[in-house]
Amino acid sequence: MSKRNNDILQGTLSLLVLRALEARGTMHGYALTSHIHKASAELLRVEEGSLYPALHRMEQEGWVRAEWGETEKGRQARFYSLTPKGGKQLAIERESWERLTKGVSRALRFA
Amino acid sequence: MAQWHRLVNVFRRGRVSQAIDDELRFHIEERVDELMAEGLGESDARNVAARQFGNATLYRERTRHMNIPGMIEDLIDDASYAVRSLRRTPAFTAAAILTLAFGIGATTAIYSLMRSVWLRPLPFKEPGRVVRIWETNRPLGITRFSASVLNYLSWCERSSGFQSLVAFQPRSANLDGQGDPERVASLAVTARFFDTLGIRPILGRSFAAGEDQPGRGRVVMLSDRLWRLRYGGDPSLIGRAIQVNGESRTVIGIAPLGIGFTADRDIFEPLTLDPPHESRGNHMIEVLARLKPGIAMSQAEADLNRLAAQLDREFPSSNRDWRARMVPALDWIVDRETRTALTVLMATAGLLLAMACINVANLLLARASSRVQEFGVRRALGAGGLRMVRQLITESTVLACLGGAAGLVVALAGLKGMRAILPQGVPRAAEISLDLPVLAVAAGLTLITGLLFGLAPAWSAMRADVHASLQDGRRTTAGSGGLRLRQTLVAGEFALATVLVTGAGLLLASFVRIQSVHMGFDPRNVLTARISLPESGYTMAKAAGFYRDLEAELRALPSVQAAGISSDVPFGGADTQNSVFALDNAPKDGGPTVQASWRVATRGYFEALHIPLLRGRLYWDNEPANESPIVLGESLARRLWPDGRDPIGRTVRMGPNRPMTVIGVVGDVRQLDLTANPAPTMYPPTSWLLWDPMVVVIHSTGDPLHLASAVRHAVTTLDSQQPIFDVQTMDDLIEANSSRHRLNAFLVGSFALLALTLGVIGIAGVIAYSVIQRTQEMAVRLALGATPGRVIRAVTASGLRICAAGLVAGLIGAYLLGGAMAGLLFQVRPGDPAILGSVAAALLTAALVASWLPARRISRIDPATALRKE
Numbered sequence: 001m002s003k004r005n006n007d008i009l010q011g012t013l014s015l016l017v018l019r020a021l022e023a024r025g026t027m028h029g030y031a032l033t034s035h036i037h038k039a040s041a042e043l044l045r046v047e048e049g050s051l052y053p054a055l056h057r058m059e060q061e062g063w064v065r066a067e068w069g070e071t072e073k074g075r076q077a078r079f080y081s082l083t084p085k086g087g088k089q090l091a092i093e094r095e096s097w098e099r100l101t102k103g104v105s106r107a108l109r110f111a
Numbered sequence: 112m113a114q115w116h117r118l119v120n121v122f123r124r125g126r127v128s129q130a131i132d133d134e135l136r137f138h139i140e141e142r143v144d145e146l147m148a149e150g151l152g153e154s155d156a157r158n159v160a161a162r163q164f165g166n167a168t169l170y171r172e173r174t175r176h177m178n179i180p181g182m183i184e185d186l187i188d189d190a191s192y193a194v195r196s197l198r199r200t201p202a203f204t205a206a207a208i209l210t211l212a213f214g215i216g217a218t219t220a221i222y223s224l225m226r227s228v229w230l231r232p233l234p235f236k237e238p239g240r241v242v243r244i245w246e247t248n249r250p251l252g253i254t255r256f257s258a259s260v261l262n263y264l265s266w267c268e269r270s271s272g273f274q275s276l277v278a279f280q281p282r283s284a285n286l287d288g289q290g291d292p293e294r295v296a297s298l299a300v301t302a303r304f305f306d307t308l309g310i311r312p313i314l315g316r317s318f319a320a321g322e323d324q325p326g327r328g329r330v331v332m333l334s335d336r337l338w339r340l341r342y343g344g345d346p347s348l349i350g351r352a353i354q355v356n357g358e359s360r361t362v363i364g365i366a367p368l369g370i371g372f373t374a375d376r377d378i379f380e381p382l383t384l385d386p387p388h389e390s391r392g393n394h395m396i397e398v399l400a401r402l403k404p405g406i407a408m409s410q411a412e413a414d415l416n417r418l419a420a421q422l423d424r425e426f427p428s429s430n431r432d433w434r435a436r437m438v439p440a441l442d443w444i445v446d447r448e449t450r451t452a453l454t455v456l457m458a459t460a461g462l463l464l465a466m467a468c469i470n471v472a473n474l475l476l477a478r479a480s481s482r483v484q485e486f487g488v489r490r491a492l493g494a495g496g497l498r499m500v501r502q503l504i505t506e507s508t509v510l511a512c513l514g515g516a517a518g519l520v521v522a523l524a525g526l527k528g529m530r531a532i533l534p535q536g537v538p539r540a541a542e543i544s545l546d547l548p549v550l551a552v553a554a555g556l557t558l559i560t561g562l563l564f565g566l567a568p569a570w571s572a573m574r575a576d577v578h579a580s581l582q583d584g585r586r587t588t589a590g591s592g593g594l595r596l597r598q599t600l601v602a603g604e605f606a607l608a609t610v611l612v613t614g615a616g617l618l619l620a621s622f623v624r625i626q627s628v629h630m631g632f633d634p635r636n637v638l639t640a641r642i643s644l645p646e647s648g649y650t651m652a653k654a655a656g657f658y659r660d661l662e663a664e665l666r667a668l669p670s671v672q673a674a675g676i677s678s679d680v681p682f683g684g685a686d687t688q689n690s691v692f693a694l695d696n697a698p699k700d701g702g703p704t705v706q707a708s709w710r711v712a713t714r715g716y717f718e719a720l721h722i723p724l725l726r727g728r729l730y731w732d733n734e735p736a737n738e739s740p741i742v743l744g745e746s747l748a749r750r751l752w753p754d755g756r757d758p759i760g761r762t763v764r765m766g767p768n769r770p771m772t773v774i775g776v777v778g779d780v781r782q783l784d785l786t787a788n789p790a791p792t793m794y795p796p797t798s799w800l801l802w803d804p805m806v807v808v809i810h811s812t813g814d815p816l817h818l819a820s821a822v823r824h825a826v827t828t829l830d831s832q833q834p835i836f837d838v839q840t841m842d843d844l845i846e847a848n849s850s851r852h853r854l855n856a857f858l859v860g861s862f863a864l865l866a867l868t869l870g871v872i873g874i875a876g877v878i879a880y881s882v883i884q885r886t887q888e889m890a891v892r893l894a895l896g897a898t899p900g901r902v903i904r905a906v907t908a909s910g911l912r913i914c915a916a917g918l919v920a921g922l923i924g925a926y927l928l929g930g931a932m933a934g935l936l937f938q939v940r941p942g943d944p945a946i947l948g949s950v951a952a953a954l955l956t957a958a959l960v961a962s963w964l965p966a967r968r969i970s971r972i973d974p975a976t977a978l979r980k981e
Binding site for chain 2: 028029030047048049052053055056068073075076077078
């Protein structure tokens, strides 16, 4: 199996999830993958194998809240939403991401 | 909140797993819907979704690990899987648990001994600030000695480094009055003793200030033990009077079980210091002190020595050259030899535990190689590599826990045995127990060993190649790499066994040499017993008459060959010393002053112990009282007259006493310690001094203990009130003295035996394994015409090579470590070639047998069958 180049950079998954929840409010896991896929103009694909462990970890950290609910199709799904603590975490991660990208692109230009 | 969540989840584990399954299933259903919307049929859509989703089990596990309950659930799964797989191989499991039980048990038992004797804080308030003070005298060659009462009092008044100083003196006392008369060990202490050390009585009070003044000492404290045994633990005893040495004394309090440095004292009485009647040269009390806060011991010692130098100048006649030396109380109580012994024992047990770990690792590796297919299948079914390692570590931890539990049983049994055989002199040994800190250490050891011996098999499982292991189950993927690992482990194990066996050999050789040491007297068939005449009823003359009559009575007994009286016997445990010089070779003429032991003795004492008379004569039974004769030991005579003059008829002066004329010279005797050279000794006559208590020494023609009742009877016919006590044979006294050496040799010896067993099992296991693994190779060789004997020899030789490598490393290690136990050895050097040689020979023989036995299986290989399997 060759390595896909749209793998999500380690550590940015929570940033993407938090941001998606901030933008769209409550979502279940499947909707999150679709949202990130579409929002990134199909450049990024979230691996299910990473997403659910990450969601559960974020829940344990208290960044997201999870509740079972019913979808429009009448299925039971677990819905995630952002907590105030998660909002703060999003600000931190966004700030550090911006610093990182700025730094990396400068380094690429001038190094 | 999150923590609360995790905690709550712990109690609904099943629901968490279920919830994760539901969530993942929902995800797939959504995907199926989407695919069907794109036009796929349902079954195709399901297949695509499942394939795209990937390894659902793995995701579920990863997701579960984000939850504590999920992890616990996995742990329980792993553990129950481990238990199931251990139960499938009961022989392996039993061997591993037993090995671990001995390793963990020995380490735990020795640690608890070490903790109780050495590491546990003393039962004092701020024990680190309590110091023991001795007097020293460099010109006399005295490095630690009792303090004189007057010096102690000067220290109390004029030193500045101490919060307070206290003195004590071990004594013994007769308990009479109500109940049977009983001889008990007593400790006379100054009034502030208990307060200064911070030892609280468990009942009543300790001594009050001033109760150690002359005329006020009519009070007594009892030990917890005596109070329970003799007085039934009756609290109303406090305030009542009991009879001690024929005097009435009021019981004021009960001392706790452990006072730190002695467990055998039954009563505590005030130590009355009476300066007007003391001489500064009379050194007879022991001193403890508590340092002032903020004062270091070295400061206090320097200050005390400045004072000692001052006292030297003030009292040149009685206090010449006496200085002070101090050590922390714990260093005094647990002496260097005990520490060395404990360290060596601890290291030995640790090595044994390391060997146990290696052995179990080896067993696990062997087991792992037969489980290669199982691992391959599990990997192929999607188990993560780390997950497999965790499974294996869980297995080894489960194994370690079982071993640890069995080890506790071993430790308990070991401690029980140790309590029974520990020598008398070991301090604080009565209080050994498996307390919480010890249990914590045992638990820690268990977990660490589990990790240690689990690492090797886990590591080789990590490297296992899925394809290869499934293609050919019989051939192990651990392959030659695994074998090499196992050989290295066994070589290491053999090295450790060599160190242990060498250590045991050295201790055993020391013990044998101690047993055959020349003592200077003949201990066989000798009975000793002590008598203490109360000062109240006996004047010096009356006591002398009593002992003279007693000696005559004893000699008249049938089967008594010789009987004598002395102030102490060899290995009686105590010592009395004084300085002595020859008048015709006096210090002012450049002659030596010698610090020598002294024992008051009658003629019969030398006869009963068969101490040889070398020159002159022994005392007559009716030695004229106005003469001052003395008998000297040989080495003392040589020290006093180094030019070899005949000592007979020359005069010596002992301490401040009047000169005494030498009438005889006797052979040197080891008085205190079998391993120490005989100390210079002098034997003044009983007409010079009577000690309290005195010892009768009787040489019998038969078993000396049969004489005990006759001796008791002889004493009571002279005075019906007098008990005899400490009735012991000379052999027993010597045995008690060598019991430390016996114990060291015994413990290290049994550890070494266990180690050797483990080593042999290890090597046999590796050879057996390699034979099984190389069956095809052997079959080919046999088919091509090699004789079974040659193949067996080759395999045996490979076993010997492994052992030889370990042996060489072990001998080097043993030589290097031997220095650390030099303090426990007697007339044996750590590098003793004879001992190293015999250890090497013994181990090689064991290795030979251990390699040859499993190698014999080769002869049972049928080439045709073995090759057909291929």
